[in-house]
Amino acid sequence: GIQVEQSPPDLILQEGANSTLRCNFSDSVNNLQWFHQNPWGQLINLFYIPSGTKQNGRLSATTVATERYSLLYISSSQTTDSGVYFCAVGGRGSTLGRLYFGRGTQLTVWP
Amino acid sequence: ETGVTQTPRHLVMGMTNKKSLKCEQHLGHNAMYWYKQSAKKPLELMFVYSLEERVENNSVPSRFSPECPNSSHLFLHLHTLQPEDSALYLCASSHRGSSYEQYFGPGTRLTVT
Numbered sequence: 741g742i743q744v745e746q747s748p749p750d751l752i753l754q755e756g757a758n759s760t761l762r763c764n765f766s767d768s769v770n771n772l773q774w775f776h777q778n779p780w781g782q783l784i785n786l787f788y789i790p791s792g793t794k795q796n797g798r799l800s801a802t803t804v805a806t807e808r809y810s811l812l813y814i815s816s817s818q819t820t821d822s823g824v825y826f827c828a829v830g831g832r833g834s835t836l837g838r839l840y841f842g843r844g845t846q847l848t849v850w851p
Numbered sequence: 852e853t854g855v856t857q858t859p860r861h862l863v864m865g866m867t868n869k870k871s872l873k874c875e876q877h878l879g880h881n882a883m884y885w886y887k888q889s890a891k892k893p894l895e896l897m898f899v900y901s902l903e904e905r906v907e908n909n910s911v912p913s914r915f916s917p918e919c920p921n922s923s924h925l926f927l928h929l930h931t932l933q934p935e936d937s938a939l940y941l942c943a944s945s946h947r948g949s950s951y952e953q954y955f956g957p958g959t960r961l962t963v964t
Contacts, residue, residue: 744893770951771950771951771952773952773953775955780957780958781888781939781941781957781958781960782955782956782957782958783941783955785952785954785955788950788952826894828894828953830951836882836899836901836907836945836947836951837882837945837947837951837953838884838896838899838907839894839896839953841893841894841895842893843893844893
C-alpha cells in the first residue's frame, strides 16, 4: 500500500496564529483528501485535492503530485480548529478508491 | 437525514454477544466502506462494497461479517469479539466511477468487555 507521513504529529498554537501541516506520500495518487476529526470522532471533509490549490475561508490546501506532498494551511487559528487533521490518499491501482491514512496531526489552539 | 449516518453511536458488548452496526448513506453513492480506528494506529480499511458486491476484504477476522443489502445500507455483524477489537468503527461512501471522494459517518465507538 501507499505510505502516508504527516508532520508535525503535534502542534500547539495561540489563537490567531497561522500554521502549515504537511503530508508526504510514497506513490502516485488520484485521490487526496484532508479531514478534520472532531472530539466526537466524526471525520469532516476539508478538501478533495489530488492536485492544485484550493481555498475555503481560513483554510487552504496545495498538492504537488509530482513531488508527492500536500500542505494544509490554517490561518488565524480559532479554538474550534482544535482536533486531529488527517491526510488520506488513494492510488491509481487502489480498489475502488480505498484510502490510505496518515497518523494525523493533533492541533491544539489555546485562547 | 443527510450524509452518512451510523447506529448505534456507542456500543458495549461482552465477548460472547452478537451485535450489528448499521450504516446508511443518503448521497446517492454506490460504493461503501468500513474502516477501523484503534488507539495509536492509523485508520485502516476493513471492507469495500460496490453495487452490493464485496470487492475487498482486508484480512479481517471472520468474527466481523459485513452485509450490503443495497447501495444505501451497510451492516457489520459482530460475534465473539475480543477486547482488542474495541475501537471506533467508521463507515464511508463514495461514487464509483467518479472522483471517489469519500464521506464518513460519525462512527460507532465499540467497547468489548
